[in-house]
Structures are given as C-alpha cells and as structure tokens.
Amino acid sequence: MEARDSIGAFGQRGAARPLPSLEAPSHRYGEKLIKVLLGACALLSVVTTTAIVISLLIPTIGFFTEDNIGITEFLFGTSWAPTFQPASFGVLPILVGTLSTSLWGMMFAVPIGLASAIWLSEYASPRARKVVKPVLEVLAGIPTVAIGIFGLVFLSPLIDDIFPFMVNVPPFSAGIAGLAIGLMIVPIIASISDDAMRSVPSGLREAAYGLGATKLKVATRVVFPAAISGVIASLVLAGSRAIGETMVVLLVAGASPNLTFDPGSSVLTMTAFIGQTATGDISTGSITYDTIFAVGSLLFIITLILNMFAIRMVRKYREVYE
Amino acid sequence: MHSDGPNDERGLSQQIAVTREPEQAGEDIWAKDKVFEVNDVTVSYGKKPAVRDVTMDIVRNEVTALIGPSGCGKSTLLRCLNRMNDLIPSASVEGEILYHGQDLYGHKVDPVQVRKMIGMVFQKPNPFPKSVYDNIAFGPKVLGMKDIDERVEKALHGAALWDEVKDRLDDNAYGMSGGQQQRLCIARTMAVEPEVILMDEPCSALDPISTGKIEDLMAELKEQFSIVIVTHNMQQAARVSDKTAFLIVELDATDENRWGQLVEYDETGKIFTNPQDSRTEDYVTGKVG
Numbered sequence: 001m002e003a004r005d006s007i008g009a010f011g012q013r014g015a016a017r018p019l020p021s022l023e024a025p026s027h028r029y030g031e032k033l034i035k036v037l038l039g040a041c042a043l044l045s046v047v048t049t050t051a052i053v054i055s056l057l058i059p060t061i062g063f064f065t066e067d068n069i070g071i072t073e074f075l076f077g078t079s080w081a082p083t084f085q086p087a088s089f090g091v092l093p094i095l096v097g098t099l100s101t102s103l104w105g106m107m108f109a110v111p112i113g114l115a116s117a118i119w120l121s122e123y124a125s126p127r128a129r130k131v132v133k134p135v136l137e138v139l140a141g142i143p144t145v146a147i148g149i150f151g152l153v154f155l156s157p158l159i160d161d162i163f164p165f166m167v168n169v170p171p172f173s174a175g176i177a178g179l180a181i182g183l184m185i186v187p188i189i190a191s192i193s194d195d196a197m198r199s200v201p202s203g204l205r206e207a208a209y210g211l212g213a214t215k216l217k218v219a220t221r222v223v224f225p226a227a228i229s230g231v232i233a234s235l236v237l238a239g240s241r242a243i244g245e246t247m248v249v250l251l252v253a254g255a256s257p258n259l260t261f262d263p264g265s266s267v268l269t270m271t272a273f274i275g276q277t278a279t280g281d282i283s284t285g286s287i288t289y290d291t292i293f294a295v296g297s298l299l300f301i302i303t304l305i306l307n308m309f310a311i312r313m314v315r316k317y318r319e320v321y322e
Numbered sequence: 323m324h325s326d327g328p329n330d331e332r333g334l335s336q337q338i339a340v341t342r343e344p345e346q347a348g349e350d351i352w353a354k355d356k357v358f359e360v361n362d363v364t365v366s367y368g369k370k371p372a373v374r375d376v377t378m379d380i381v382r383n384e385v386t387a388l389i390g391p392s393g394c395g396k397s398t399l400l401r402c403l404n405r406m407n408d409l410i411p412s413a414s415v416e417g418e419i420l421y422h423g424q425d426l427y428g429h430k431v432d433p434v435q436v437r438k439m440i441g442m443v444f445q446k447p448n449p450f451p452k453s454v455y456d457n458i459a460f461g462p463k464v465l466g467m468k469d470i471d472e473r474v475e476k477a478l479h480g481a482a483l484w485d486e487v488k489d490r491l492d493d494n495a496y497g498m499s500g501g502q503q504q505r506l507c508i509a510r511t512m513a514v515e516p517e518v519i520l521m522d523e524p525c526s527a528l529d530p531i532s533t534g535k536i537e538d539l540m541a542e543l544k545e546q547f548s549i550v551i552v553t554h555n556m557q558q559a560a561r562v563s564d565k566t567a568f569l570i571v572e573l574d575a576t577d578e579n580r581w582g583q584l585v586e587y588d589e590t591g592k593i594f595t596n597p598q599d600s601r602t603e604d605y606v607t608g609k610v611g
Contacts, residue, residue, distance in 0.1 A: 125411075203448035207507065209409060211461035211514050212438030221464060226451055 056300060059285075059293035067287045074294065080257040080268070082291045083277070089291065091298060093257040097174065097267035098299075101249050102242040104178025104263055105185060109238060112182075113189025114231070120190065121197035122219040133191070140187035148251035151180030156252065168264040172254025175263025180248045185238040192237065196230020197223050229314040236310035240303050246271040270295050355382035356422075357518055357548045358403060363417035365398050365407065372398040373582035375417075378567055385540055385549045387563035387590065389556055390605070394569040395582025396552045397445075400520050402426075403550060404440035405433040438465060441516035445523040447503035449495035449510070454487050457495050457506055461514035473513050480546075481509035482539055501532025508539065512547075519543065521551040525558065537562050556606055559590065566593040568602045 063069055069089050077090020116136070120129055156171035159179070167173040200223050208218040224231070254266025255276060268276075274292050282288050358380040365373050373395025380386050380403075388396040398407070405426065407413040419426040426436060449457050458474040467473065474491075478484040483505045487498070495506055504524060511519055521540075525533040540549060540562050553559050559566050567587040573580050586593060586602045597603045604610045 201448070203444060203446060204450060206406065206409065206442075206444060207448045207450065207510070208460070208464075209434075210404065210406065210437055210442035210444075211464070211511065212434055212441075213461070213464045214434050217464045221460070222450060 053300070056293050056297045059290045060297040062285070063287075063290035063294040067290055069287075069294075078259050080273075083288055087287070091270075091295065093259040094268050094270045094273050094295070095298070096259055096261065097249075097253065097257065098243055098269040098271065098302075100174045100261045100263070100267055101177045101181060101245075101253055101269055102239065103261070104175050105181030105242045105245075106235075106239060108179055108182030109185045109189055109242075110235065113186045113234070113238070114193060116186065116190035117193035117197060117231075117234075118219050118224065120194040122215065122223060133194070136187045136190055139183075140191065142184070144184060144245060144247040145251070147180050147184050148248040151176055151248060151252040155179060165264050168262075169254060169256075169266050172252065172256075172266035173264055174253055174261075174267040177249045177253040177267075178263065180252055181242050181245050184245070184248065185241050188238045188241060189234045192234035193227065193231045196227035196234070199230070200226040229318045232310055232314050232317070236307060239306060243299070243303060243306070244271060246275045250275050270299050274299075356380065356420075357382050358426075358550075359418075359420040359423075360399075361418040361420070363399070363402065363415060363419060365395065365402055366414050366416075367410070368412045370579065371581040373569070374572070376569075376584045378584060378587045380548065380550060381565065382548050383544055383546075384564040385544050385551060385562050387559035387566045388550065388552045388569065389554075389559045389566060390569035390582065390585075391571055391610075392554075393580065393582070394571050396567075396569050397522050398582070399569075400522055400550060400552045401442075403518070403520055404437050404442055405431075406437075406442060408433050438514060439516055440518040440520060441511035441514060443504070443507050443511055443519060443521045443524045446527050447500055447507050449498075449503050449506050451494065451496060453492045454495050454498070454506065455491040458510050458513045461510060465514055467514070477509040477513035480512045480543075481505045482535065482542075483509055499532070501528050501535060504528060504532065504536060505539065508536070508543075512543075516547065518548045518550065521549060523552050523554060526554060533558070556594075560594050563590045566590040568593060568597075568599075568605060570601055570605070 064071060064074070074089050074091050076092065077088060078092050079088040079090045080093040081088045120133060124132065152171055156167060156173065156176045159176060160167040160170050166175045197219075204222050204226060205218055208222045213221070249267075249269045249272045253269060253272060255268045255272055256266045257268040257273075258265050260267070274295055277288060278292050282292075356379045358378075360376055360378045360380070363373075363376045364371050376399060388400060390396050398413075401407045402415055402419060403421075403426070407415065415427055421436070421440070425431065450460060452460070455474055458477050459470050462470050462473045475484065478487060483502065486502060487493075487506075490497075495503060498506065504527075508519070508524070525536055528536070537558065540551070543549060544564075551559075551563065565588065568585045569582045570585050571580050572583045586597060586599045588598070592598075593602060594606050597606060
C-alpha cells in the first residue's frame with residue numbers, strides 16, 4: 001500500500017508541476033534535410049523525363065526543318081531506306097513492323113498470361129503457387145538478349161519444321177520474334193494480374209460460391225472483373241515492353257523493312273532500326289542522326305497514347321470495391 | 323406457428339425430392355419436416371477441433387438461432403450446412419449432416435449444387451462491385467435461369483428493398499447504406515430461390531434501425547425459406563427465432579485446446595425463460611459471456 005501512495009502523486013499533477021513548454025526543443029534540421037532529399041529524389045525522375053523529351057525533340061525538329069523531310073512523307077510514306085541513295089523516309093514499314101511483332105507477341109501472351117493468373121490466384125494449391133510464381137518471375141528477369149538467342153537458334157528452326165509458313169526467310173520472322181517477345185511478357189501479365197486478383201476481398205468469392213456459382217464462374221464473373229484495373233495495368237505494361245523491345249527483334253525479326261503484318265515475313269521495327277543505326281560512327285547532326293530521334297519521338301508518342309488510353313479504360317471499367 | 327401452406331406453390335419444393343410426412347396434428351415440435359439432421363458432427367481446422375459432437379435437427383420454415391460466446395464454433399457449424407467450409411483447405415467434417423435425408427457430405431454430392439439449395443448471407447455486407455441490378459441478377463444468370471428481370475424485381479420486393487432502389491437499379495451497390503447493402507445481399511440470395519438461407523451474424527455490422535428492418539424481414543422470409551442464423555446478440559435470437567441452440571467454449575484439462583460444444587437446443591421461449599442447463603441460464607441472463 002505504500003507503493004500505492006507514491007503512485008497516487010500523479011493525481012495531483014496540476015498543483016505541483018510547472019507548466020511544460022509547448023515549443024519544439026530543437027530546430028529539427030535533420031528532418032528538414034531529409035524532407036528536401038526525399039523531394040529531390042522524386043523530382044529526379046521528372047527532370048529525367050523532361051530531359052529525354054527535350055533531347056528527342058530538338059533533333060526531331062531538325063529532321064523536319066533543316067533536313068527538310070515532309071511530315072506526310074515521314075508518316076505515310078511506304079518505303080523506308082534512310083541510309084540509301086536515294087534515301088526515303090516513309091516510316092510506315094517500320095511502324096507496322098513494330099505493331100506486327102508486338103501484336104503477335106500480345107496475341108500469344110495475353111491469353112496465356114491471363115490464364116496463368118487465373119490459375120495461380122484461384123486454382124493453384126498454396127504449394128503449387130509457391131513453386132510456380134517465383135519461377136515465373138525469374139522468367140521475367142531473363143536478359144532479353146538471351147530470349148532473342150533462344151528464339152533464333154531454338155524456336156525458329158523448330159517452328160519452321162512444323163509450320164513453314166511462319167518463317168519465310170529462315171531463320172528470321174516477325175511471328176517468331178513476336179513469340180519470343182510473348183514468352184518474355186507472359187510473366188508480367190501473369191504476375192501482376194495474379195496480384196490484382198488475389199487482392200480481391202474473399203467476401204466477394206464467398207458471396208458468389210454461396211449462390212451456387214462454380215469455381216470458373218467465380219473466377220471469370222466476379223474475381224476477374226473486380227481486378228480489371230490491375231489486369232489492364234499489367235496488359236499496358238506488357239504492351240509497352242513489347243513495343244519497346246529491341247534486342248529480340250534485332251536478332252530474330254530479320255531487319256528488312258517490309259510493310260506487312262505477315263507473321264512469316266521478316267520485318268524491321270522502330271526499335272531495331274534505332275539499335276542497328278545508332279552506332280558510334282554516325283556524325284551528330286547528320287540526316288541519319290536526326291532520323292534516329294524522329295523515330296524515337298514517334299515511339300515515345302505511341303507509348304504515351306497507349307498509356308493514356310489505358311488509364312481511360314481503367315477508369316471506365318474499374319469496379320471499385322470499398 | 324408452423325405452416326406448410328405457401329411452400330406447396332413454390333417450384334423449388336418440387337425440385338427437391340422431399341419425402342413429406344402426412345401433417346401431424348400432435349404437439350411434438352420435432353415431428354415437422356426436418357431440413358437438416360446434424361448427427362455427432364465435429365468440425366476441425368487441421369487437427370484442432372473447432373466444434374465437437376453436435377447433434378441437432380433443424381426444422382423447415384422456422385428460424386433457428388445459434389448463439390454462444392466468441393469461439394464457440396457457431397459460425398463454423400453454420401458454414402458446414404452449405405459446405406462453405408470446403409473453401410478452407412484445412413477444414414474437415416466428421417459425423418453426418420443429412421439434408422432431407424441425404425448425406426450432405428456424401429461422395430457424390432456436389433457442393434455447387436448444395437449451395438444452390440442452401441444460400442448464405444454473411445457477416446459483412448458483401449455486394450459485388452456491380453450495379454444493384456447486376457448484383458441480384460448474378461445468381462440467376464450463372465445458374466442459367468430465365469426471366470431475369472422478373473426475378474430481380476421479385477427478390478427486391480421480397481427483401482423490402484424495391485421501393486428504395488427501383489429508381490437506381492443501375493447505380494453501383496457500394497453507394498447504398500450498410501443496411502441496404504445487407505438487404506441487397508439477402509435479395510441476391512433469394513433470387514436463386516434456395517430452400518434454406520444461412521445467416522452468419524447478418525446484423526453485426528449494422529445500426530439498430532437497419533437491424534430492425536432485417537429482423538422484420540426474417541419473420542416474413544420464414545414463410546418461404548428455412549433460416550438458420552448465427553448471432554452474438556441474444557435479444558436478436560429471442561426476437562427472431564423459433565428454436566435456439568446454445569453453444570459454449572469447452573477447454574481441455576491442459577487449457578491448451580478449446581472447442582465449441584452444444585449445450586442446449588430447444589424452443590427459443592424455453593431457452594430464454596426456462597433453460598434446463600445452468601450454463602445456458604448463466605449466459606442468457608447475462609451472468610457470463
């Protein structure tokens with residue numbers, strides 16, 4: 001009981017103790033410094049993006065003004081031979097080349113990626129998931145040059161044997177390049193969509209099961225739509241990777257600027273053109289130099305439009321829970 | 323009062339092979355149609371039993387309440403009745419649960435088929451992130467039913483929600499109040515015309531007014547459905563149910579394992595006014611729990 005008495009002193013707080021100061025004990029410079037540093041780091045990516053846009057724009061403007069290439073000739077011309085004599089700057093063949101390889105890649109990767117995601121999130125046992133998901137993510141980390149080589153020396157001869165129409169000029173083919181790109185982006189789609197689907201509250205699944213829905217209906221009619229914004233995000237990321245992919249197409253697609261969506265034909269993509277042309281020995285300010293940046297700008301604009309389109313899609317179809 | 327009248331008009335009664343006993347004139351309350359016969363059921367998660375040796379019959383067109391303190395396994399028991407526990411990989415059921423005489427856990431029984439007959443309303447309102455209409459239409463659509471519009475309207479009327487939502491069927495269900503969401507979930511369950519509706523603490527997330535509405539609704543619903551409700555709220559059990567089962571948490575000698583056990587199951591009036599077991603009396607009079 002003695003101890004109790006001394007604790008009892010708390011009860012008379014107001015009487016005995018002086019009023020504590022409400023002012024900060026120090027200036028907390030460290031905290032201010034950290035705040036500035038954090039802000040600076042966030043700003044860095046904004047500055048980088050701006051710098052890239054400017055460095056793309058200046059030579060691009062030069063391409064259309066000093067080099068005197070018409071915008072219509074560039075955008076709608078059907079012949080791409082910027083380094084030949086006489087040169088022609090119709091970007092359509094390499095634009096279509098990019099779209100073709102990306103399209104074939106997405107056609108392969110979207111169904112397989114989404115099916116994998118549904119399996120991982122709704123069907124796989126915890127043990128199976130524990131094994132499969134890390135393997136899938138390792139696949140996403142394989143250097144693209146390795147996937148390119150794999151496409152060139154393994155996929156291409158194999159598919160040429162089975163479906164000769166897929167490879168017109170062995171071993172190069174837009175379709176095989178697309179397939180290799182597809183292999184590369186399946187894990188992106190599967191992994192991100194799986195995360196999105198798993199974060200759908202289990203209450204929604206139970207509700208659907210409680211109504212007598214089968215597992216497939218629960219997955220496709222409830223979980224998938226509820227996760228659609230994450231799913232679309234995964235598709236956009238995958239699409240951007242496919243369009244921006246350079247090494248695989250450089251190795252597998254064949255580098256001939258053919259204006260065609262034929263998967264068997266060899267094509268040159270915008271990225272492959274840049275990768276192939278941007279070597280150390282081109283002189284700054286030459287037409288070839290400016291051409292690289294003009295193509296780069298176009299690539300940038302395409303990905304930008306794709307992203308904006310995706311954001312609108314997500315807003316429109318998003319099913320907000322809570 | 324128990325009445326069989328309205329059921330005969332319901333299409334579903336014909337779909338289920340129910341062997342109907344001739345109407346009994348006697349006073350025996352257990353002689354009515356049994357929906358469930360729970361015989362010596364033990365449910366475990368992994369190796370730990372959650373509820374042990376439960377034996378009880380659940381009667382048609384009545385509200386049966388499961389009450390008891392937290393952890394007594396009342397929700398676990400409820401979720402066995404439509405095989406919702408199948409979704410939890412570690413859960414296992416021993417003993418026998420008969421649904422109109424058929425073994426609910428028989429090896430040919432399809433849980434999806436079971437859940438069409440035995441619907442469920444959950445603790446937290448869980449509407450789909452879709453429109454009011456699509457929420458109700460979901461069940462009938464995935465079950466391939468026809469006349470979706472009619473069913474939606476009928477279910478919303480049934481859940482006393484029609485007047486409140488008829489002008490905003492296309493609005494997202496998440497814009498509704500919690501009480502409306504829960505009635506929407508009840509309507510969604512009704513739309514697939516189950517025979518039984520299981521309710522797992524359906525009012526625990528709701529305010530008293532919404533709770534009152536749902537309790538009123540239950541009194542109407544039992545004309546068409548048999549209802550089993552789990553509730554923390556003893557007054558609620560007293561108000562809405564015809565029969566009440568009281569479960570407690572039992573500890574073993576070492577104090578390490580705990581499981582739920584059925585103490586007493588009888589007519590609600592008896593449980594609350596004249597319980598046979600002193601533990602029931604202590605609980606319903608508020609001495610423990």
